[in-house]
Each structure stands twice: as structure tokens, then as C-alpha cells.
Amino acid sequence: MLVFRQLFDPTSSTYTYLLGCSVSGEAVLIDPVFEQVRRDAALIAELGLKLLWTLDTHVHADHVTGAWLLKKKLGAGIALSAQSGAEGADRLLADGDRIAFGKRSLEVRATPGHTNGCVTYVLDDESMAFTGDCVLIRGSGRTDFQQGDARALYRSVRARVFSLPDSCLLYPAHDYRGLTVTSVAEEKKFNPRLGGEIAEADYAGYMKNLDLPHPKKIDEAVPANLRCGRPGNEAGALPDDPAWAPLRFTFSGVWEVEPNWLEENLSKVRVLDVREPAEFTGPLGHIRGATLIPLGELAARAQELPRDKPIVAVCRAGSRSAHATAILQKAGVADFANLPGGMLRWRAEGRAVEGGAA
Numbered sequence: 001m002l003v004f005r006q007l008f009d010p011t012s013s014t015y016t017y018l019l020g021c022s023v024s025g026e027a028v029l030i031d032p033v034f035e036q037v038r039r040d041a042a043l044i045a046e047l048g049l050k051l052l053w054t055l056d057t058h059v060h061a062d063h064v065t066g067a068w069l070l071k072k073k074l075g076a077g078i079a080l081s082a083q084s085g086a087e088g089a090d091r092l093l094a095d096g097d098r099i100a101f102g103k104r105s106l107e108v109r110a111t112p113g114h115t116n117g118c119v120t121y122v123l124d125d126e127s128m129a130f131t132g133d134c135v136l137i138r139g140s141g142r143t144d145f146q147q148g149d150a151r152a153l154y155r156s157v158r159a160r161v162f163s164l165p166d167s168c169l170l171y172p173a174h175d176y177r178g179l180t181v182t183s184v185a186e187e188k189k190f191n192p193r194l195g196g197e198i199a200e201a202d203y204a205g206y207m208k209n210l211d212l213p214h215p216k217k218i219d220e221a222v223p224a225n226l227r228c229g230r231p232g233n234e235a236g237a238l239p240d241d242p243a244w245a246p247l248r249f250t251f252s253g254v255w256e257v258e259p260n261w262l263e264e265n266l267s268k269v270r271v272l273d274v275r276e277p278a279e280f281t282g283p284l285g286h287i288r289g290a291t292l293i294p295l296g297e298l299a300a301r302a303q304e305l306p307r308d309k310p311i312v313a314v315c316r317a318g319s320r321s322a323h324a325t326a327i328l329q330k331a332g333v334a335d336f337a338n339l340p341g342g343m344l345r346w347r348a349e350g351r352a353v354e355g356g357a358a
Contacts, residue, residue, distance in 0.1 A: 002104060002123075003047060006171065006180060007040065009033040012063035012217070013174050016040065017130055019123075020049045021102025028053045028101050029076070030121060030130050031173050032066030034229055038241075040066065041073055043251040051076040052101050053091075057132025057173055058118040059084050059225045061146060062215040068229035078228050081110070084117030088228040093119060106130075109160045113153020114141030126165055129184075132173045135161050137182045140193050143207045145214065146222070150207040154200045162188050244268075244310045244335050254322045257337040262287075262312055263351050270306065272313045274298060274324045275343075279316060284343040285356020287314060295320045295327075302331035310335035318342040 003020035012033065018040070020027035027049040032040055044051050051074045054067040058081070067078045068088065079099060082092035093099075095110035099121070106121040111134040118141075121130040133141030135157055143150040161170070166185035188195050193206055215221070224231060241247070245265070247255045262269065271290040273280055280292045293301050295315070305311060311333055313321035318340045328336045339346070347353065 003027065003049065004128075005043065005047075007036070007043070009036050009063065011035070013176050014060075014063050015171065015173055015175065015180075016066075017171060018043065018047075018049075019101065019104070019106070020047065021104045024102030025049050026052050026102040028055055028099060028106065029070065030055045031057055031060075031132070032070055034064040034066045034069055034224075037066040037069045037073065038249050039251065039253070041070070042249050044074065046251050053077045053079050053099055055099065055106070055121060056080040056084075056225070056228075057121070057130065057134075058115045059086060059146065059222060060173075061218040061221050061225075062174075063217060064221050064224045065229040068227070068231075080228070081108075081117035081119045083110070083112065084115070084226075086117075086226050086228055088230055095119075111153075111156035111160050112147075113143060113149050113151075113156045114146075116147040118156070120161060122164065122168075126168050128169045128171065129161065129164055130171050130173075131161060135170055135182075135187055135191070135194070136172045137170075137175055137177075137179045138187070138191055140191075140207075142210065142212060144210065144212065145218075150204040151200055153207075154194065154203045157194050162194075242310075242335060242337075245337065247337055252322070254325055255337045256340045257312055259339060259341070259346055259349060259351060262339060268309060270309045270311050272305065272311050272321075272324065272328075274313055274315050274320050281355055283357040284316065284347055285353030286343070287346065288352065288354050290314065295324055298324055298327050299331070302328060302333070305333070307333065310337065312337050312339055314339040314346075315342045317344050 001022040005018040007016040014033050016032050017030040032054050054070050054076050056065050070076045077090040079091040093108045097108040099106045105124045109120045111118050111120045114133040164184050168184045170182045245257050271287045273290040273292050274295040276294050280286050313324040315321040322338045325336050325338050
């Protein structure tokens, strides 16, 4: 069984794709974005997967790849086309190569035109293909920079993508209208640049007259991506993870701290209880020294909290306190975390409370 997730970076409108084998737990990640590595790593951990490879469809001009950073964090190998001109990859891919992850695999199809090193990754049963900037939903990638060649792209699409089964789903690297997926049949029939009876010369003329501005991040992104996402100055290149505790970042975007660490380090933090007063003094009790500010009052009263120590938010089961961390961040609190499971878990694990039922 295939594990599949489509992820989105709103800044660059980039799709990242996670594919995993549910039998082995091995996975690959296609077109990761540097700023989203923390999110991607959290999802991989929550799904219990081991990331074997990051796979870029090409050298991107609108964002920096997360390949180098994911190798640092998770030990994943870096793979992309041998025609990309990039340095630092663990595997340079050629047309016809296969990337295995457990019982599943992807076939590499060279689809140059947007850049020399563009590839499309086709799932082993040809039910899905990841086209990068070669085929977009009712469109195609640009051909006016980075070795762009409209005629080459036309031939790539017709020979290497439109030759797949009509039912094959196509997943692009970008979409700017909120569309998520298309199919070979749809694009062959409805793509206004590449479908129907459009000829190579028609397409070349179309692309020649697009007159688009260059991507805003091209001067930063291309040099970094030619190094597989490694920054020019590695000092401080990793996103700053909080150092005050062994925190875990969740796919939902919340920093969490485990109860055992909190119990052993209560003097180093401020515990913020966001339940209602009756809950604070009720059967579950509360953590020693906790400050009570109900969640409904927190936005207005956040400035009351001293900032000399990190703040750990707690509630009954961990949901309200997770929301509380977002309020704390908005209020300018630098160091904060949620207590997952809340007082229910705290009491179930036999940890000390003040008040509460025996």
C-alpha cells in the first residue's frame, strides 16, 4: 500500500510530495522546500516513515530546495538529474533509472525543456507521475531562462508524459490557482498550450511571447540549488530550533514538551494553565506553581506573563493549550511549548498535583 501526501508552500506555490511504502516504512520526498523542512520532518516522524531520498524534479528558480537540510536532519540521500549541473548529490539520475523505496519505486523520465535537467518521476504502476515544471495543470513551465527550450519541452511532454496511460494522475511542482491534480487524458484534451492538435511550432510561438517577469528569488535560489540547497554560509543556516528543552515539533505546527522533562524542570519554566477556574480547582488538580489564565482571556492578558522563563501551556487534554501557544507566539513570547495530553495524561502517569481528587 502506498502512503501519499501532497504538501504546499504558500510563499512559492510549490507542491512537495511524500511517498512511502506502508510495508517497509521507507519513503521519498519530491521537491522539498527549505523553509518547510521542519514541517516535512514532523510529518515523516508522525507517520513512522524513514526518509531514504529527496528527489528534485529540476534546479528550481523560485525557492531553495530542502534536500541538503533534510540530509542534515534525517540522513536522507539527495538525488536529481545528472543533467542538472548541481554539485553535492548522492545520486545523479539518468533517464530510465529507478528509485526504490520498500516495495514501491519511481521511474526517472528525462523531460528537458524548462531546464536541461528536468525529470518526471513515474510511479511503478503508472498510476501517478510527478511532472515538476514540465506539465502544469492546463499549462507548462517557462522556457525563457535556465537553458529553456520550448521545442524540447513540447517533445518531452508529447513523448514522455502524454505517452502514459490516460488515467495516470499528474502532479505538478506548482499551481497558482489552488488546483491540485490533473490527468494525462485531461491535459491531452484541454491543455491550451500542449493539448489537442497544437503543433511544435504553435507551442514555440506561444512560449516566445509570454513576456513574464523573472522569479523574485532566482538570484538566491538557483546558486543554492546548484549546491543541492546548501547555503553559501553554513553557519546559522539551519532554522533555529528552541534549545531550552528537548522539544518536538508536530505536523500541526505546535511545539511540545514531554511530561517527564517538565516534572524534572518545573523550576526552569512557567506553567500556564488555560482551563476554567472550576477545572483548575477540580478533580484533576493542577501542576504545582501553575498560573491560571483561562484560554478565553489569554489574548487580552498575555502581557501579564513574565518573560524570564519559557512558558509551558497546559489544559485538560492538550487541545486548548495547543491553541494557547499560538496566542503566546502572537503576543511576542519567544519560548513556549504545549504539554501533550494535558492534565489527563499527567494524572494518569502518576505525577504530582496540587488539589484534585485522590
